[in-house]
Amino acid sequence: MSGKRFTEEFKKEAVKQVTERGYSVAEVAERLGTTTHSLYAWLKKYGESSPRQTGKEDDQAEIARLKAELRRVTEERDILKKGRRVLCQRPRVKYAFIQRHCKVFPVRTMCRIFKIHPSGYYAWLDKPVSDRDLEDQRLLVLIKQFYLASGGTYGSPWIHRDLREAGEACSVHRVAKIMRKNKLRAQIGYKRRYFKGGKTANVADNLLKRDFDPEAPNTRWVSDITYVRTYEGFLYVATVLDLFSRRIVGWAMGKHIDRHLVIDALLMAKLRRQPKDVVMLHSDQGSQYGSHDCVAFMKANNLLPSMSRRGNCHDNAVAESFFATFKKRVTQRKIYATRAEAKTEIFNFIEMFYNPIKRHSHNNGLSPVQYENAYFQRLQSV
The missing domain is CATH 3.30.420.10 (Ribonuclease H-like superfamily/Ribonuclease H)
Structure with a gap:
């Protein structure tokens, strides 16, 4: 039947033999006296995927989606397992974690979990240490010198006085923060040991009466x-x-x-x-x-x-x-x-x-x- 012309209705019904009744394209083409090429063209124009085929494709799509979701959840779990200690830290601490694990986990995934923007991380890569951190490191060297010179007895107020006399401009709170961060603490005393002695003689009365502020030396x-x-x-x-x-x-x-x-x-x-x-x-x-x-x-x-x-x-x-x-x-x-x-x-x-x-x-x-x-x-x- 080459050259025979088929009506639209004929073509649709021919397509239904494949899509609904389950016949193969070759078998329908042979029975209808047409070519498989023509039948495939009709299928493309009038045909719909069979329920069996459609269900199979939907199942495959759902499986692919679930696999992707599983990969994402597993990846996030592994990131949180390694980075749980930096979740509440400063952004620079998070940046350092991402840098150490960028070959294991995607950068953008880690940024999303730690709630930081990737642009901030890439900017940090160009300058990992801020100007303030560099200044703190310089001040730490001076603070340790004054701390050791005092035998570990100076706290932040006296260290701050020494720094000001040395020409450094910084606040006492900054000195306290640096000392606290580097575990430099002024030593504190301990309870005095008292000895129980014998009966004491009352040689003199309390003439001083807690007046500890004389106006001149040698008084x-x-x-x-x-x-x-x-x-x-x-x-x-x-x-x-x-x-x-x-x-x-x-x-x-x-x-x-x-x-x-x-x-x-x-x-x-x-x-x-x-x-x-x-x-x-x-x-x-x-x-x-x-x-x-x-x-x-x-x-x-x-x-x-x-x-x-x-x-x-x-x-x-x-x-x-x-x-x-x-x-x-x-x-x-x-x-x-x-x-x-x-x-x-x-x-x-x-x-x-x-x-x-x-x-x-x-x-x-x-x-x-x-x-x-x-x-x-x-x-x-x-």
Whole structure:
């Protein structure tokens, strides 16, 4: 039937034999006396996919979609499993994570999970460290220098003072943040060890009455005793502190806690300061200060004794405060091999750091030596 013309209805019905009744194209073409080429053309024009074929194609599309969804969910799970610690971190931390895992997971997928824009990540690749981070790293070097110079006793306020004197312009909050980030913490003291002694003699009344702010040096001194641990035994340290500038004007060290230790510290203070008038000397009611020899020494050298009320450490708070700083720098969590080694360390602390360098809040951030020098300069200018 070549050249035979078929009506539209005939063609549609022929197509239905394939699409609805399930005959093959070759069989229908043979029975209708046409070519398979023509029948395929009719199928393309009038035909629809068979229900069986349509259902199969839909199933394949759904399977493909589910497989893609499974790949996506699995990928996101693996990313979250590795990056759960950076979900709440700064964007730069997330950028660093993406950079480390960009060969394993797609960049855009990781950006979507971490809720950051890919453009930010690619901009970070060109400049991983910000200008502020670079400045913080530079300041950290200076902060560590001042921190180590203080023996780990300085916090952010005093470190900030040192930085300002060195010509650096930064806030105390920035210094605190850098120190906190790098775990640089000022050491704190520990509870003082008290010894139960015998009955004390009431040698003198409390004349000081917690008036810790004299108007001139060499008018009021305070004294106290502490100990340092060594493998040879305790090393006892007696100090004499001038309340005007908080300067240690006398000290003595020995293996016995007796009157001689106190007298040696008072003798050093007397020789170094050479006060012209009577100086009030305040201490606790320790037997060393109440001994006959110590009282006689004070009387012979124009030292007026004053003693705290019994069991009241607040009456001698300045001396206690100094020993708190002393313990943070010298004795905390440390036992010296010998007493000689401990003496060297204590001398270094008092004479090389505390008196000339250590900033003191009472002195408006100046060291005791600087505070006294400023006082004498004011006297000369008047």
